[in-house]
Amino acid sequence: MKSLSLYQEKNTLIHKFDPISKLFYIVAAIAIPIIIPTKTMALFCLAVSVALLLLGRVFGRVIPIISFSFFVLLSIIVVQGLFYYGNSTPIFHAGPLAFYKEGLTYALHICIRVVNILCAFAILILTTRPSDLIESLVRRGLSPRIGYVLSSVLQIIPQMSSTMDTITDAQRSRGMETEGKLLTRIKSFFPLIGPVVMNSLINTKERAMALEVRGFNSKAQKTFLNEEFNPPYNLFVKLFLAASIVFAAAWRIFI
Amino acid sequence: MKKIIVENLRYRYPLTKELALKDISFEVEKGEFVSIIGRNSAGKSTLCQALTGLIPYFYHGAYGGRVIVDGIEVGKADISQLVSKVGIVFQNPFTQVTGSKLTVYEEIAFGLENMGVSRDEMRKRIDYSLKLLDIYRFRDRNPFELSGGQMQRMAIASIIAMRPEIIVLDEPTSQLDPQGSEEVFKAIRSLSKEGMTIILVEHKIEKVAKYSNRVMLLYDGELVDFDVPHKVFSRDDLGDYGVEPPAFTQICKGLNIKDKETGLYPITLEEAYDLVVKADE
Numbered sequence: 001m002k003s004l005s006l007y008q009e010k011n012t013l014i015h016k017f018d019p020i021s022k023l024f025y026i027v028a029a030i031a032i033p034i035i036i037p038t039k040t041m042a043l044f045c046l047a048v049s050v051a052l053l054l055l056g057r058v059f060g061r062v063i064p065i066i067s068f069s070f071f072v073l074l075s076i077i078v079v080q081g082l083f084y085y086g087n088s089t090p091i092f093h094a095g096p097l098a099f100y101k102e103g104l105t106y107a108l109h110i111c112i113r114v115v116n117i118l119c120a121f122a123i124l125i126l127t128t129r130p131s132d133l134i135e136s137l138v139r140r141g142l143s144p145r146i147g148y149v150l151s152s153v154l155q156i157i158p159q160m161s162s163t164m165d166t167i168t169d170a171q172r173s174r175g176m177e178t179e180g181k182l183l184t185r186i187k188s189f190f191p192l193i194g195p196v197v198m199n200s201l202i203n204t205k206e207r208a209m210a211l212e213v214r215g216f217n218s219k220a221q222k223t224f225l226n227e228e229f230n231p232p233y234n235l236f237v238k239l240f241l242a243a244s245i246v247f248a249a250a251w252r253i254f255i
Numbered sequence: 256m257k258k259i260i261v262e263n264l265r266y267r268y269p270l271t272k273e274l275a276l277k278d279i280s281f282e283v284e285k286g287e288f289v290s291i292i293g294r295n296s297a298g299k300s301t302l303c304q305a306l307t308g309l310i311p312y313f314y315h316g317a318y319g320g321r322v323i324v325d326g327i328e329v330g331k332a333d334i335s336q337l338v339s340k341v342g343i344v345f346q347n348p349f350t351q352v353t354g355s356k357l358t359v360y361e362e363i364a365f366g367l368e369n370m371g372v373s374r375d376e377m378r379k380r381i382d383y384s385l386k387l388l389d390i391y392r393f394r395d396r397n398p399f400e401l402s403g404g405q406m407q408r409m410a411i412a413s414i415i416a417m418r419p420e421i422i423v424l425d426e427p428t429s430q431l432d433p434q435g436s437e438e439v440f441k442a443i444r445s446l447s448k449e450g451m452t453i454i455l456v457e458h459k460i461e462k463v464a465k466y467s468n469r470v471m472l473l474y475d476g477e478l479v480d481f482d483v484p485h486k487v488f489s490r491d492d493l494g495d496y497g498v499e500p501p502a503f504t505q506i507c508k509g510l511n512i513k514d515k516e517t518g519l520y521p522i523t524l525e526e527a528y529d530l531v532v533k534a535d536e
Contacts, residue, residue, distance in 0.1 A: 129357070131355070131356065131357055131361070134355075144369075147355075148353070148355050151354075151355035151356075152353065152354035152355040155354045155355070155357075155397075155399060156354040159354070159399060203347075203349070203350045205313075206345060206347060206350035206351075207350045207351070207352075207353075207354070208313075209309050209313055209345070210345060210350055210351040210353075210410075211353060212309070212312075212313070212334055212338075213307060213309070213338060213342055213343050213414070214338070214342075214353070214365055214366035214369060214413065214414075214417065215335060215338045215339075215366050215369035215370045215417070216369055217334070217335050218335045218338060218369045218370055218371070219335055220369070220370050220371035221371045222368055222369060222371060223367075223368050223371050223372060223373060223374065223377070224368055224374070225360075225361060225364035225367075225368060225374065225377055225378075227374065
């Protein structure tokens with residue numbers, strides 16, 4: 001059964017940190033390069049994120065994520081290289097357009113920040129089970145309803161996709177063309193999507209009843225099957241990250 | 256001690272003209288194993304939903320009469336209050352998977368977490384229900400990776416773990432093979448012997464005959480009969496209501512082999528055998 005989760009099961013120090021510490025890290029990795037907007041700081045934060053990914057043995061998995069955003073990063077470089085307001089030193093000319101050094105430098109600064117943010121999120125996503133993250137948030141006051149929606153979506157969407165495959169096979173077995181030209185595919189789309197949507201609506205109603213009879217709306221104080229693994233070093237990590245943000249802000253104000 | 260009291264229950268689904276349940280009244284004692292039989296659209300599933308409060312909470316429609324479950328009147332109490340008293344297992348096990356848990360063990364814990372059951376108690380109950388339904392070996396598997404039958408057992412285990420006073424099961428063995436069905440029936444009977452009240456909708460008549468204390472026959476939303484299995488299955492007009500008696504009962508009816516004292520036909524192989532032996536003597 002496929003799941004939308006990108007979690008990588010590994011036994012590393014990074015995997016052992018609690019999800020909230022990783023959320024703190026995301027906040028710090030975004031905030032610090034903004035508070036201290038130097039290239040050195042952006043590179044330093046990126047280096048820390050990459051080091052954490054390597055430590056978590058998930059660096060290989062982050063490359064496709066960065067590649068996915070490649071076109072966005074490329075467009076930033078092109079636009080800034082051509083049109084950045086401080087452009088003055090051309091690097092090369094392409095017909096009537098000139099590509100400038102200042103724009104490229106600024107664009108690279110933005111790209112480092114973006115890649116750093118992606119890496120920071122990747123640390124959380126690749127080294128934390130979604131259910132652990134949601135459970136941690138519910139323990140800290142997130143509504144169990146929102147928690148349920150977030151966690152169920154990861155499994156129910158692949159289930160809908162599996163239903164879609166079943167219905168596609170059923171329609172094909174009755175002679176429906178589902179592959180080939182674009183027009184053929186468009187024609188087959190509606191007879192396929194109709195049963196999928198209807199089926200999902202019926203399942204949703206039944207699932208809502210099943211949740212209800214399992215106390216989903218119970219007013220009792222919710223308990224948790226698993227004890228929260230929260231060794232003291234998690235508190236240290238959170239305090240360290242919070243202090244880093246405060247220190248960065250103080251640096252910006254006073255120095 | 257009466258666990259369920261139903262008085263003049265009438266119900267009509269929204270946007271329909273026909274009543275799905277017509278003036279139904281009955282009572283069920285604590286620890287009874289009651290099976291509901293009847294042809295399709297007889298009102299069996301509707302009655303199950305009325306007993307668990309899903310009607311009128313989920314299905315609004317026109318509702319009349321009273322359903323009292325373990326002293327709580329359905330419709331007047333909050334459904335979360337009813338959850339600790341009555342649990343239901345639906346026909347389709349797939350829709351009973353919450354979709355938010357990654358293992359069978361966690362899936363069964365879902366209801367217990369919502370009810371605020373302590374961690375130690377939770378583990379005891381989960382282990383018990385997994386072993387009772389013979390799915391302990393699947394405890395670390397993703398619920399969506401189970402077969403239909405295994406998923407159905409997990410759905411039953413999820414409700415059993417919540418320890419309600421009453422369990423309503425709507426065709427719980429529809430996706431199970433004969434051996435799996437037998438095991439589930441045995442598990443349900445053991446719960447009944449422990450004092451849990453069981454309401455079961457089932458088409459497997461042989462199993463109904465073998466395990467039930469009483470059988471309720473529904474037809475087009477009306478309660479036709481509610482009696483011990485021998486009496487219900489000995490009715491000559493059973494076929495008129497779209498229900499066939501167990502095979503052994505049919506054979507004995509054909510051969511006119513019945514208990515001379517009660518005038519009722521046997522409903523299990525053992526009973527039929529005893530009567531044939533007696534007749535030979």
